[in-house]
Amino acid sequence: MTPFVHLHVHTQYSLLDGAARIDELVARAKALGQDALAITDHGVMYGVIDFYKACKREGIKPILGMEAYVAPRSMRDREGAQDREYAHLVLLAKNDAGYRNLMQLASEAFLHGFYYKPRIDYDLLEAHAEGLVCLSACLAGDIPQALLSGRYDDAKRLGERLHRMFGDDFYIELQDHGLPEQRRILPGLRALARELGVKTVATNDVHYVGREDAEAQDVLLCIQTQRFVDEPNRMRMEADEFFLKSGDEMAAALPDDPDALAATREIADKCSVEIAFGVRRLPRYTAPDGLANETYLRRLCAEGMHKKLGGGDEAAWERLNYELGVIVRMGFVDYYLIVWDFIHFAKTHGIAVGPGRGSGAGSLAAYCMDITDVDPLKYGLLFERFLNPERVSMPDFDVDFCYERRQEVIDYVARKYGEGHVAQIITFGTMAARAVLRDVGRVLRVPYADVDRLAKLVPAALNMTLSQALHLSPELRALHENDPVMQKVIDLSLRLEGLPRHSSTHAGGVVISGVPLTDVVPLQLNDVVVTTQFPMGTLEELGLLKMDFLGLRTLTVIRDALSYIEQGGKPAPDLDTQAFDDPAVYEMIARGDTDGVFQLESAGMRQFLRQLRPSCFEDLIAGISLYRPGPMEQIPRYVRGKHDPSSVVYEHPLLEPILRTTYGCMVYQEQVMEIVRALAGYSYGRSDLVRRAMAKKKHDVMARERESFVHGADGVEGAVRRGVPEDVANRIFDEMMDFASYAFNKSHAAGYAVLAYRTAYLKRHYPVEFMTALINSYMGTSDKVAEYVYSAQRQGIRTLPPDVNRSRARFSVEDGAIRFGLAAVRGVGSAVMEEMVACRERDGAFRSFFDFCERTAGLNKRMLESLICAGCFDSMGAGRAQLLAVYEQALDGAAAARRVREAGQLSLFDLGGGQDMLQGAAMRLPDVPEMRQPLLLAREREATGMYLSGHPLDSYRAALDALSVTVADLQEADGMTGVADNASVQVGGLLTACRQKPTKSGSGLMGYAVLEGVTGSCEAVLFPRTLQQYGELFLDDTPVLVSGRLNIREDRANSLLIERMQPLGDALVRTLYLRLPALTDEQMRRAVTFLQAHPGKSPVVLVDAGKRLQRQAPPSLHFDATDDALREAEELFGRENVKYQ
Structure with a gap:
């Protein structure tokens, strides 16, 4: 085997270009007997740490590098096409100094050289050349490009410069993938190397692991470039040679260059970088007044103990001193002070801070320092869940801030510790199972409907892979086995699944370093945000x-609601000190009246709350923990235990104090920790290790721990010795094992519950202020604004229309009602409206439409049209049709008047008799009739996203209220909660945007429309037969009752496949009549079981066929009259015994 080391290698982190997974590359190199390997991704260092660790695991020397992009001129030049061209250059780190220089170059390329690509230039390279090996790169390198275009002298000049920079660490790169261009310049590259006195080095431009992966990588390129595979003139690799070859294959490719092959070994021997893991690089906090940091920490905690716990009892002080001892011993004093400092900054600068989320809420020290707002003693939260003295790991406080002001806190931290010491964190979007099928299908030109059907065969479960889906779905498996086209789509998708697709900024992650970040991690720009090039897990390592x-929207809503309360002359409640014990709040939650309430507003959650009927804070914590996939199966048992305490059974009396608050159910991770402590004598630290092992299903560890739990071990007494029967101990251990993988962190849930209670409290006692704040938090998202405006109306809150003389830019509270905000009018924008409000407050109310036009700066015709259609001028007495007839002339006249005024002359309204002229102008409004109500409402909705002065469905409310599903439910369904995919539904609404298109076969017409409800809208589709049957109803603005099936889509809006239609006016509340042989107990049970399985709003009458008696069923047994449910009723009771009329 010819000795060889690959030095030009692209992994999956050459995004949508490299199809070589790091683990597979390293395994392939090892199998080929290659003991070193390089990574040289395009312009980035995303994968170097993963690569380093993978190589070390396999006993292969990692060579860390990058294929840099080099700007044609200065990296700071960005002038059109001339600076869009860039060259490639391979850089490898020889030593630790070279690795630091590589990170500096990668960072500078993004921070100061980005122009389509992150670019360096030769001046920057010269400044950071120490410790680097430089290779002249592939055909895209400056030297190969010069030779290709016959500019040997230019190639020589650049070669001389690089030789001066790097000396014997500069190599001329030779490649041969069978491309004519490569073979044309190989003699020139060899000649240049001889003339310069530098060595050549053989490389293969690796983009995939094996030759068989060439097609998958080609598809990946098409996904990147948004081209089809069969397009003739697209970007492609023109051969299938870009894989990780053996030394013999490289020798065969470059038979005349044995020295170039040997040079790979020479370079590998030169390169040796050691990365230090686990070395803490925390910044140092400086305490005031020369105090030692530990002393300052203890002072802050003591002050908090007196302030928040009234001085604290002996148990509280014992817990606090224990925590402080662990914090000091583990070296996290600075950490606590750093967190306290930026939270203190936020709170003292009016920036709302959350009550704490994550395991940090289990720390009493954090509670005393005002880092968190949840008393861990009161709610049984455990410190070791956050900071385990028996497991050295970084603690992790997650802190919520007002989303509008989060950046101010990040900026403060950057100022305090230095701009180069603080950055946000990168994250990668990957090609998930359904998405990769759609991507591959698209570039292969597979019809969308076929790909959509294929993708939907992948179960909609979190982290579902294609391999798992093939195992779980017989239909998917059958397509893979029997359909050649689908087999190709699936096979290619399996190769690409999980590859990173793009980089973005982590929603909340911020890294703070005691040393310059570029000494440890390369940086980049995502939009205007500086982020790391390594993801969160790597940074922690x-x-x-x-x-x-x-950034949490809820905190902004709370802040604004409190502000509106104070502006209205009422004292704002002190939410930080309130008890969580208001019965009125729990009554509202138990009704499911939770629109806008943090974590409690989804349709499924509201249904759960009605069953649970929470009456205390512990119920809220448990409810938030239970309503998730996995623990949902505990919900019936929990609800039964709450409402029937006699149903609660404990496996052993020692479990009662631990599980009492959750009615015998295991709900929290902390309960697992408490159980192993109470029953077997574990320490808190070891109990957390057991919890972690259970959650990760580490079976070898669990086998050992079962023995320790049941019979004891070193430092553990064991359950049997504590009087627990062996079989009971094993059953309890089994239950903990089953439960631990989906158990929730109670500390996290408690923090969420605080915000849920606070928002519910505001909604219950200050509904107008709360809903105004909530609506304003969604300005710019018209669907959500409309949703919450309608929600406020359902609560009995008046909503006042937009008015140029009463409204502000945002929604506002006015006389116990919500006044519509002008900036919510589509196409208007907040800046112009803020300026308009300032003008009105400065110079007085607008006297007329024309006065408004003249005095409002920045107004254009589109804005003015939207304001008219929204009804913003209705209070001035003119009709909307009149204003629409003259608004363009009015705006032109206003512009002319402003020009006159700016030229130093008086406006019309400054002249004597201005009021008469104003009235004259008003009188000159054309005498045109007002728009008909349907058109007026349509234009109004177009301008605001909702109906304000009425609704086309107002006269059908009784029929709509009788239905169990709304159009909004269809719009929001996600396949996980709410209406299921392919569910049979009956819903009422207004048909709009009706259109017809021929089928692909040309055999008929398909119908497409939008079905609008009182809230929400959903796409609707009719197949030709349905369209032909109901064509007379398929008209714009027709109110209809439709039956059909919901189609939930990932990549576009949901749609409803309509099967039947009727006029909504014919669909007033109907009743289900069930005829039974007799109203015996057995027959009643049968009917009740059926009705309970289909709860809805249609009344039910049970008919005794023998006695000809009728009995009205109670509201709890009202029926959801879907097609499927009616068919089931007919099958169960006989078609002749079921009437729905």
Whole structure:
């Protein structure tokens, strides 16, 4: 085997270009007997740490590098096409200094050289050449490009410059993938190397692992470039030679260059970088007044103990001193002070801070320092769940801030610790199972409907892979086995699934370092945000302090609601000190009246809350923990235990104090920790290790721990010795094992529950202020604004229309009602409306439409048209049709008047008799009739996203209220909660945007429309036979009752396949009549079981066929009259015994 080391290798982190997974590359190199391997992704270092670790695991020397993009001129030049061209250059780190220079170059390329690509230039390279090996690169390198275009002298000049920079660490790169261009310049490259006195080095431009992966990589390129595979003139690799070859294959490719092959070994021997993991690089906090940091920490905690716990009892002080001892011993004093400092900054600068989320809420020290707002003693939260003295790991506080002001806190931290010491964190979007099928199908030109059907065969479960889906779905498996086209789509998708597709900024992650970040991690720009090039997990391994600074809309809503309360002359409640014990709040939650309430507003959650009927804060914590996939199966048992305490059974009396608050159910991770402590004598630290092992299903560890739990071990007494029967102990251990993988962190749930209670409290006691704040938080998202405006109306809150003399830019509270905000009018924008409000407050109310036009700066015709259609001028007495007839002339006249005024002359309204002229102008409004109501409402909705002065469905409310599903439910269904995919539904609404298109076969017409409800809208589709049957109803603005099936889509809006239609006016509330042989107990049970399986709003009458008696069923047994349910009733009771009329 010819000795060889690959030095030009692209992994999956050459995004949508490299199809070589790091683990597979390293395994292939090892199988080929190659003991070193390089990574040289395009312009980035995303994968170097993963690559380094993978190589070390396999006993292969990692060579860390990058294929840099080099700007044609200065990296700071960005002038059109001339600076869009860039060259490639391979750089490898020889030593630790070279690795630091490589990170500096990768960072500078993004931060100061980005123009389509992250670019360096030769001046920057010269400044950071120490410790680097430089290869002249592939055909896209400057030297190969010069030779290709016959500019040997230019190639020589650049070669001389690089030789001066790098000396014997500069190599001329030779490649031969069978491309004519490569073979044309190989003699020139060899000649140039001889003339310069530098060595050549053989490389293969690796983009995939094996030759068989060439097609998958070609598809990946098409996904990147948005081209089809069969397009003739697209970007492609023109051969299938770009794989990780053996030394013999490389020798065969470059038979005349044995020295170039040997040079790979020479370079590998030169390169040796050691990365230090686990070295803490926390910044140092400086305490005031020369105090030691530990002393300052203890002072802050003591002050908090007196302030928040009234001085604290002996148990509280014992817990606090224990925590402080662990914090000091584990070296996290600075960490606590850093977190306290930026939270203190936020709170003292009016920036709303959350009550704490994650395991940090289990720390009493954090509670005393005002880092968190949840008393861990009161709610049984455990410190070791956050900071385990028996497991050295970085603690992790996740902190929520007002989403409008989060950046101010990040900026403060950057100022305090230095701009180069703080950055946000990168994250990668990957090609998930359904998405990769759609991507591959698209570039192969497979019809969308076929790909959509294929993708939907992948179960909609979290982290579902294609391999799992093939195992779980017989239909998917059959397509893979029997359909050649689908087999190709699936096979290619399996090769590409999981590859990173793009980089973005982590929602909350911020890294803070005690040393310049570029000494440890390369940086980049995502939009205007500086982020790391390594993801969160890697940063933690490198010892960097990672925190989540999360922007939370709910905090902004709470802040604004409190402000509106104060503006209205009422004292704002002190939410920070309130008890969580208001019965009125729990009554509202138990009704499911939770629109806008944090974590409690989904349709499924509201249904759960009605069953649970929470009456205390512990119920809220449990409800938030239970309503998730996995623990949902505990819900019936929990609800039964709450409402029937006699149903609660404990496997052993020692479990009662631990599980009492959750009615005998295991709900929290902390309960697992408490159980192993109470029953077997574990320490808190070891109990957390057991919890972690259970959650990760580490079976070898669990086998050992079962023995320790049941019979004891070193430092563990064991359950049997504590009087627990062996079979009971094993059953309890089994239950913990089953439960631990989906158990919720109670500390996290408690923090969520605080926000849920606070928002519910505001909604219950200050509904107008709360809903105004909630609506304003969604400005710019008209569907959500409309949803919450209608929600406010359902609560009995008046909503006042937009008015140029009463409205502000945002929604506002006015006389116990919500006034529509002008900036919510589509196409208007907040800046112009803010300026308009300032003008009105400065110079007085607008006297007329024409006065408004003249005095409002920045107004254009589209804005003015939208304001008219929204009804913003209705209070001035003119009709909307009149204003629409003259608004263009009015705006032109206003512009002319402003020009006159700016030229130093008086406006019309400054002249004597201006009021008369104003009235004259008003009188000159054309005498045109007002728009008909349907058109007026349609234009109004177009301008605001909702109907304000009425609704086309107002006269059908009784029929709509009788239905169990709304159009909004169809719009929001996601396949996980709410209406299921392919569910049979009956819904009422208004048909709009009706259109017809021929089928692909040309055999008929398909119908397409939008079905609009009182809230929400959903696409609707009719097949030709249905369209032909109901064609007379398929008209714009027709109110209809439709039956059909919901089609839930990932990549576009949901749609409803309509099967039947009727006029909504014919669909007033109908009743289900069930005729039974007799109203015996057995027959009643049968009917009740059926009705309970289909709860809805249609009344039910049970008919005794023998006695000819009728009995009205109670509201709890009202029926959801879907097609499927009616068919089931007919099958169960006989078609002749079921009437729905």
